[in-house]
Amino acid sequence: MMLFDFFILLRQELMITAIIFLLLFIKLGKERNNETILLLVNIFLFVNLAVGFCCNTEGAIFSGMFTTNTLVVFEKNILNLAIWIISMQSYAWLKTHKQVIEFYLLLLSSLLGMFFMISSGNLLMFYLGLEMSTIPLAAAANFDLAKRQSSEAALKLIISSAFSSGLLLFGISFIYGTTGTLVFSEMATQITNQPLQLFAFILLFSGFAFKISAVPFHLWTADVYEGAPVAVTSFLSVVSKAAVVFVLVSVLYTVFKSLSEVWYNIVFLIALLTIIVGNLFAIRQNNMKRFLAFSSIAQVGFILIGIAGSSQKGTASVIYFLLIYVFSNLAAFGVVSLVSAIKGKENISDYKAFYTTNPMLAWVLTIALFSLAGVPPTAGFFGKFFLLLAGTEKGSYWPITIAALNMVISFYYYLRVVKAMFMDSNEQPIGKIVIPGFSKIALFICVIGIIVTGLFSWIYDYIFSLSPSF
Amino acid sequence: MNEIPLSYILFVSTALFFIGMYGLFTRRNMITMLMAIELMLNSVNINFVAFNKYLFPEKLDGIFFTIFIITIAAAEAAVAIAIIIHLYRNHKSIDVDDASELKF
Amino acid sequence: MNLSLLIILPFITAMGILLSTGLKQVRIVALAGSFVQLGAAIFLLIQYWQERSAGNHSPMLFDVTYVWFAALHINYHIGVDGISIAMILLTASVVVAGILVSWDMEKLHKEFFFLLILLSLGAYGFFISLDLFTLFFFLEIAVIPKFLLIGIWGSGKKEYSAMKLALMLMAGTALIFVGLMGVYYAAHSFDIMEISQMHLPIEVQKFFFPFAFLGFGIFAALFPFHTWVPDGHASAPTAASMFLAGISMKLGGYGCLRVATFLMPDAAHAYSWIIILLATIAIIYGAFATMMQTDLKYINAYSSISHCGFVILGIGMLTQTSINGAVIQMVSHGLMTALFFAAIGMIYSRTHTRMVAQLGGLLKVMPFISTLFVIAGLCSLGLPGFSGFVAEMTVFMGSWQNPDTLYRIATILACASIVVTAVYILRATGKTIMGPISNTYSHLTDATWNEKLAAGILVAGIVLIGVAPFLINQLIVPGTENIMLQIGKAITIK
């Protein structure tokens, strides 16, 4: 294989690495003020995103440890887009922060880990990628150095992720022991439903479930989201979740295909639990970040239902939904981060009469929430619809009914926020917010995405054409 | 040494794993929790080595996996300890139950 | 005519509203837009006549299909028959009236009119779409604006009512969704006409019909899922009440007919007795509950429950005549309730109370509004010459064609409700319009031009249907015949 192809195949990873080293040099060089740095970084990230789109080639290198194809590239592009948006949104917060570059280094290396995880061809690479995406985040979660909660969040994240990776490894060791290989493609032939392998699978699955915070492995989520800086929270809730879901889909659909009727039930069970618990917790929350945390848990439940569908539809719908989820959730987090960075307010009760002072932001947040709730014409509607559509493939209608009815609860809490912004009165509402240019761009992109992604079907068709048939 | 069957070694590793888990559950001191985690990871290492040696000696997957696990364990421990120290500065305590402001 | 116009026009109007500034511009734009919509609807009607008289007997006219989500066999498929055209006309006129009565809306006027138009957009789309996905899409579009309209501009315990309405309707859509899924996986298509061609397996129908019917039934205030109606209507601002009762409750009825009954006729037969039971309860129960209300809006809301009961009854009876009746009743009730709410709103905006006990003798100071009130009342108690009579009588006639004794009893009970209706309508009229006037109201003024125009449009509709019912009858009969064809198939298969 030509050396050049290596670079083509690895171009996204290489881009990230290059940015990391550039940032390192900037750091080691003379002191620069944050504005310039942030400007540079955002440009880098944009370039990075752009590079992702050029020249698609498929192939596996390093003896199958690194495999890539158009779908994988697309997934990575989604993540690139997400991190670009996040970095623009966190402008207001980072402008005054001391360790901007370090922050980006951590975020980017975690992203790099995700890339390797996504295109991993064997369990070792998968494990490395997973850890690499987790450990830096734990450090990044601590970046509000002055805040007690921040470090508590970091602690909770690192401890529980270490625990979960311990269990994951335990499972992996048994898979290795029973199949004798770490390579996915070889493994798939050897997986049968022997108890030990099932157990190993469940351990592995729990590792995934932990990362995407599915019930009952979700308990760290809310605390970490609340404690961590908003930028990290949005990264956790969007990027790392999306990455793990991508892997989960491919692993379930390829490696554990032979167990499909078992994991179908498992996934469905977990999905329903996740939706219900997520909703039940979300209706009580007052802190915006915590609220969004639980709402995102509920969203994961729906994603799992889509995964359970186990069909080409399933893959396509899940990825499609994640794209939409990126836009919607980031739009919401964008507003929240602006408010918390500039006004330092994070409670829903603070948002009362928000519309009177910041109509634009209020509309953006409303649209985002509607998209999360799945109200047309926002893209969220299409996403949810297709997820449930895919989930119904195997004809389990009662669970679908439960899920659908749970959407009503979710409506309740999303509308609660809308109500607070539009209908409630407030003595001292949040003052007028001057939106920085970057945030403006980011929010604009999100809103456009929310509108366009749903109504224009070619996006879905494209994803569908990429996604493998089950 | 062949009269020691694989399952004996697995017994040891499994036992060690759950000892570690027990420690994680019970210890209130964060550093000791960390130790417990190290125990768990070590038991996994034992698994890998044992499997590799007993069942699949033709390739060295298990061995390499062990090496990487060790490395990552080190990194994880380092970050964890850094966090713990910082937390200690903020909370003036490393009792895990004191670090439970975020809840419900 | 290109039906997509019916979606594009509201869209353009909405955009125009967003771009314009100040109450004056906004309302002008909104009014103009709504009038254009009305014009388009009438134009559509004319074209429809021409097509039919030209001998075009295809079940759906002007139908267009664009592939939307090819992978999932989702098409943007639209087309109309008489029933949908009737509904579209209803929507258009109610929209015009609603915009006219909220002419002086000061608070957040831009958003207000925008949401009104958005709601109408959803309704139009719903009525013209022939693809279940599109239908569902527009159905949900029509829900959320109600929440905001009630919650922001409403009165009383508005947040509660808004939330209740939104949640119950969303539960409805959830049920509908499950129904759609079932149909989709049985037929591997979302296209209503296609599905109607193939005959779904009986057990599938039996399992999913309840979901679909119940879901739409919640929209149509089917007992016992009607409780969003009173609070929602009572708390809503005038225009929103008009839209709610005039348009969005019709979405439910239309859905019950077009989706549930049309696609799953066997199940419709199997469950018809339950439907009829619920409908009869709703009719009687709603009527008696109305008798006890003291707030004008509550009176009208509860009477809406009773009247929508007729729609459900007509559908449940599954005879051509009764279904005709159901459709006419939808249109008639839409216009009539809208008028009623408009009148109540006018009274409220002047007297600042809706309590029957506190009003009286308004006929002296505001004869025009009082006349409207009386007309709406008489229409609602089914006086000949107004649309209500035609609708109810058609339903009765159709229901009576079922020789089964239980159905007969249901019909008789339904008929009996007209007496109760008379009681509460006359009570309300006697207390508010007639009787001695308290001198706090003696200085009040009569309707303004916009209110008169709004009322005029609605009254015209009511009277037109009441005096010349054969027009609407000819309009809808081909559609209902088409539905009867399905039902007929079902019987023969049984």
Next chain:
Amino acid sequence: MSASAIIFYLIAAFILGAGILSVTATKIFRSAIWLLFSLVGIAALYFWMQVEFIAAIQIIVYVGGIVVLIIFSIFLTQQSGKEMPKPSLQKVLFSILAALFGFLFSFQLIYEFGFNRMTNSPFNVTVETIGTQMLSTTEHGYILPFEVVSMLLLAAMIGCIVIAMKSNDEIANPHAESDAKLMIHTSISSLQNEKEK
């Protein structure tokens, strides 16, 4: 029974005993030492299994790195001497139940599976094979994970520095930084000496 068997039993007993003590000891310093012993025992097990290289790494990284790090951190948090708070009884109960259940369950599964397939094919894990494979891009080459892990270590190092470094208003705390640096050093060195081979 043969000598190696007896050795195995001894090692196993030592590992488990030390492990149990390390998670139950009341003085934190002691439990650190017990952990040390347990890790050494594991190293011994590796020796017994004739995978000397792993044993070596085990000793260098764990004993030389992590445990030292832990002990440093114990000193940093001025905890060394005093008794640690007892966990609540109910917590202990649940934990014991969970651990026991987990152990029995999984071991039962393992036993059921019974890894009886024993190959007598030679298992020679020489250092150079490891070294070459570690850096080869061909079949069974581990260069990619190796690079990835080095990136990971870099990231971890940065993270440690940022977190542990006192912000400017406070007085710099040498230890924290040095901990991190030292740890990174050890782990990287452990990789270095593979490279050399």
Next chain:
Amino acid sequence: MSNYFYIVLIPLLPLATFLVLGIFGRKHFNALSGILGTFSLGVSTVLSFVAAQQYFFVDGKVNGIYQKIIAFKYTWLEFSPTVSIDMGIIVDPISVMMLIVVCFVSLMVHVFSLGYMKGEERFATYYAFLSLFTFSMLGLVLSSNIFQVYIFWELVGVSSFLLIGYYFEKPSAVAAAKKAFIVTRFADLGFLIGILILAFYGESLDIGTLIERLTSLQTYQFINITTAGFLGVSMLTWGLALVFIGGAGKSAMFPLHIWLPDAMEGPTPVSALIHAATMVVAGVYLVARLFPIFSMDGSALQIITYTGVFSALFAAIIACTQTDIKRVLAYSTMSQIGYMMFALGVAKQGGENGLGYMASMFHLFTHAFFKSLLFLGAGAVIHMVHSNDMKDMGGLRKLMPITHMAFLIACLAIAGIPPFAGFFSKEEILLAAYHSNKLIYGVALFTAALTAFYMFRLYFSIFWSKESHLHNTHGEGPLSMKIPLIILAICAIGVGFVPFSSFISSDGKGLDTHIDILFSIAPVGLTILSILLAANLYKNENAKPAKIATSMGILYQAAHKKFYIDELYLFITQKVIFPFIGQPIAWIDKNIIDGFMNLLSTITGEISEKIKQLQSGKVQQYALYFFGGISLLAVLFIYWWK
């Protein structure tokens, strides 16, 4: 036969008047509106006379039988290919007769109102309503389709509601209007269901078709409707009985009569038009219209007969005790309609047996004139005295001679003194009753006596009795009020001599009737006796009536209190329906059904409160749950699921 098409104009002219006056009248030409309305109605009247002339004397009769002619027909609403509402105009003896009655009386009332209602603020509205009523009434009598009958039936109901409630600021008026509408509505429910039954079995709504299908014993429709039954009664009987209930409601038959006395709250001319001459006889007209079908079913006729005769007696008794002159007249109306009803009840289809039918129509005809005359007279009196109560009257004969004369004539007419109009019609009725059933004959006779008694009680206590204390301020009122009185008086004398039976009979052939002197002795004698008695009691103010009243005691009280029927109704509505049906339902709706919906939300909230302990914030517990989840899944899917 399109040469009757102009009849369409007869109802349409008043409709046009209604629209014009209703929309523009009040603003633009309030004062002129009376003239306008009267004029247009005058045209209609002329047309109706022309129509009558053409029908009865020119081309109505084809080989000895008066034809049923459909002058005009348009399919208004098609329920199904067979069943549809057709707006049509039927021309046959009774419809033409009614046409004349309605137009003529209505015209009289229009003229009378010119003076009586002068200076009213809502003068135009009044005339608009009058025109609306006239239109509806005409439409009703001309209907060729039973559902069309129902439509106009409702319309007359609502216009009567509007006219009764004309003085909308008087609570009593509003209450009376509501009562009238609701009671009749209740009856109409019966009518509606009756229609449904007849239409279902007769498979048509067209009266002609229905009659021919349900009167010949062979048609399968007839066989179906007679064989099908409910609660052991044949569907034919059910249908007819229900239709009759509708008629009874409009015609104030016992027990649905309660609205009629209260309806007197309306302006007096209105009472004269609606509640004396036209609307109240709609029930009779309905039965007559469907008489061929009724005649097929004995039991239905029985019901009609006994309801009618009982109402006649019952009303007469009450009338003797009332002191409000309009109420007296109201009850007398009820009693007279009772006559008409049982006359129909005792009749049979065709030939001599059809005498009752003819008699009833005849009485309807004559009654229209003298009863409206009575009401207008009473109106004039009230206009003078500004009170309805006998006690405030007396000795008015000097003050208002014309009214006095007219009133006297009317009283004689209603009492049935030859040669006044009432005599002839009443004779026929009694004759018919005598031939069919002696008991009924007896009751009828007694009622006739009572009628004479209370009418003259009324007459004497208004015009004689004590001397009038009020001195003649304004004369008898304007000319517009006198002329109608005079014209109607002449009619009350004259119409008896119309050879009615030759025009109208059950089978259209006409039959020759003659006054049998021997037969007339009994009724006339009785009548004269009771007139004398009344004169004795009331001609001069004295204490006798009071004595008698006290001597009658409880009986008198009961009659005076109208036998407590109103109270009964009040009890049922206020004490039964509202508290025991309405309120419980309202309560259930608020607390149980809506409560359930709210309960769901509260439960959800509760649960979420309960389970919040899961999120304890302690990372070790999280780990515990984590492992718990794993073990659960493991156990579940490794051991149970297979």
